[in-house]
Amino acid sequence: MKNIVLVCAAGMSTSLLVSKMKEAAKNSPEKITINATAGSDLAKFADEMQVLLLGPQVSYMKSKYESEFGSKGIPVEVINSVDYGMMHGEKVLERALELIDNSQ
Structure with a gap:
């Protein structure tokens, strides 16, 4: 499972991008979780x-x-x-997955 978190000032402007990313992730054989949050709420996703x-x-x-x-x-x-x-969700998703793969 891949877990991606997007953060912005209030968590609202990234919500549309997350929707686009989730749409692109439907084609992936991997299970991908994508969340948007405000910086003040990031701790909920940190682990x-x-x-x-x-x-x-x-x-x-x-x-x-x-x-x-x-x-x-x-x-x-x-x-x-x-x-x-x-709002290029597919490109942002591809980059996020690349970053995860390169960090392992």
């Missing part, structure tokens, strides 16, 4: 996530999350702003 993707609007938080989760082997990356803005 299970395998990758943390940040919305471009919270890119300034990357170093904080890297120091918090990088030592646990969890990759942290800011979502490509074009893919985020165009």
Whole structure:
């Protein structure tokens, strides 16, 4: 099972992207869980996530999350702003899976 978490300021702007990613994940032979959350609620997902993707609007938080989760082997990356803005769920999903595979 792959567990992907997206974080933004309030968890709302990533919700549409998560929907697009879930649609793309339906074609995957792997079980994939994708969640969106606000930074303040991230702790609920911390124990299970395998990758943390940040919305471009919270890119300034990357170093904080890297120091918090990088030592646990969890990759942290800011979502490509074009893919985020165009809601390219399939591209963002592919990148998340690549990050998970490269971290194992």
